[in-house]
Amino acid sequence: MAGHGGKGRRGGLVLAAGGLVLRPGRRGPELALVHRPRYGDWSLPKGKLERGEGLRRAALREVEEETFCRARVVRFAGLTFYRVGLRPKLVAFFEMALEVENPFRPGQEVDELAWLEPGEAVKRLDYPSERRLVRRALRRLLRRSWP
Numbered sequence: 001m002a003g004h005g006g007k008g009r010r011g012g013l014v015l016a017a018g019g020l021v022l023r024p025g026r027r028g029p030e031l032a033l034v035h036r037p038r039y040g041d042w043s044l045p046k047g048k049l050e051r052g053e054g055l056r057r058a059a060l061r062e063v064e065e066e067t068f069c070r071a072r073v074v075r076f077a078g079l080t081f082y083r084v085g086l087r088p089k090l091v092a093f094f095e096m097a098l099e100v101e102n103p104f105r106p107g108q109e110v111d112e113l114a115w116l117e118p119g120e121a122v123k124r125l126d127y128p129s130e131r132r133l134v135r136r137a138l139r140r141l142l143r144r145s146w147p
Helices: 054-065 118-124 130-141
Strands: 013-025 028-036 041-043 044-049 070-084 089-099 112-116
Touching: 013 054, 013 130, 028 054, 028 118, 041 070, 041 130, 044 054, 044 112, 070 130, 089 130, 112 118, 118 130
Parallel strands: 013 089
Antiparallel strands: 013 028, 013 044, 028 041, 028 112, 070 089
16 A cells, blocks of 8 residues: 555545455356455555556556456446544545465565455445445446456
8 A cells, every 4th residue: 555645635535445356266256355454444455546547547556556466447336435533534445356366475564455345345345435336336246247
């Protein structure tokens, strides 16, 4: 994830981007979740935009930084909005398909990566807004096959 120092902000608003990264599994698609020891939470990979960076590029970069995997954007998944202290934060999420899976390396920001069936991912996610995004993506998956 990008650090502080003016990155990801537009007039006080913190901008971030992330991915709902799916890969084929034995029993259907699996979704990438990351564990952040600093917050003790399970979430979708995401982070702040760097100066001059667009939402899609930031989402792809954050996914690679946090999971060590490369993905491609399939479609826009939705927005989440919340406050971190007094500062508003807007996160744009994109549905992504796994392109290259590399070995995961635990670090200070992310110490675990889990690939879960979407229903299990919904149960493990700590944030209601991210659970809603995954449920919505799951409904789309059920209507068609994943790329």
